[in-house]
Amino acid sequence: MAIVVKLDDLLHARRMTLTDLSDRIGITLANLSILKTGKAKAMRFSTLEAICTELECQPGDLLAFEADS
Amino acid sequence: MPKTHSTLLGVTRGLLWLMLALVAVLFLFVIGVGAALIVIWPEIAAEAKNSQVFLDAxxxxxxxxxxxxxxxAVLAAALYILRKLQALVASAAGDPFIPANADRLRHIGWALVAVQLLALPLGSIARGIxxxxxQFADMGGINLNGILSILLAFVLAAVFEKGAAMRADLEGTV
Incomplete structure (x- = not known):
């Protein structure tokens, strides 16, 4: 998919695990794992808001567009 | 699942088994009549002549x-349809909006088409003899209910296909 989720990089920069994030924002580890591995087909604004709030970032820090080669 | 729905599903499950039993009985009937036509044809012909139902007994x-x-062949198609319906009902206990159910409904639609096609020569032979x-001459032929069932099966297959795609999207939404 052309949309890349950079959750792994953001977590790494903040020295936070996926489990920590899951506990803090109340989204299941399974769903966050789907997001992190790029298997998600869509993302709710509420999820985006929760992640951006917790990681103090902008949506653009989390998502990027990479044209399919 | 609401109680009425599970009760309805239970009743449907029971009815499907009942209809399968009926199809099995009819299969045995066909075999029995076939054997009788071979073994005691003179008696059958005499009885048919007396009934005044047939043109040339x-x-x-x-x-x-x-x-x-x-x-x-119609019974075989009915058996196929009933087995597919059983699988549909079984899946309805969980999540029915799966691609397999759209395929099942489409297969049911084609089986119903086959039944309608088989009913044409069946009716033509019955009218011929x-x-x-x-009442015997009324057997088979084009049936409006049958055509409606075919349409219904194909429309439902399209609905289930769309439903399955929407469910897959929803499952991929985080």
Missing amino acids: DAMRPQLFALLGFFA AVPTS
Whole structure:
């Protein structure tokens, strides 16, 4: 998919695990794992808001567009 | 799942088993009639002549065999449809909006088309051997309910396909 989720990089920069994030924002580890591995087909604004709030970032820090080669 | 829905599903499950049993009985009936046509044909022909239902009772044995063959094929299609319906009902206990159910409904639709196609020669043979006013001559032929069932099955298949795609999207939403 052309949309890349950079959750792994953001977590790494903040020295936070996926489990920590899951506990803090109340989204299941399974769903966050789907997001992190790029298997998600869509993302709710509420999820985006929760992640951006917790990681103090902008949506653009989390998502990027990479044209399919 | 609401109680009424699970009760309805239970009743449907029971009815499907009942209909499968009926199809099995009809299969045995076809085999029995086929055997009778071979073994006691003179008696059957005499009885048919007395009934005044048939045009030429002595010469209709090949047509009766053909009728039995078509009828057996209709029963095979009915068996196939009932098994697919059983699988559909079984999946309804969980999540019915899966691509497999769209395929099942489409297969049911094609099986119903086959039944309608088989009913054409069945009706034509029946009209060929029985007097036009008899009930026997009304057998088979084009059936409006059958055509509606075919449409319904294909429309439902399209709905389930869309539903399955929407469910897959929803499951991929985080």
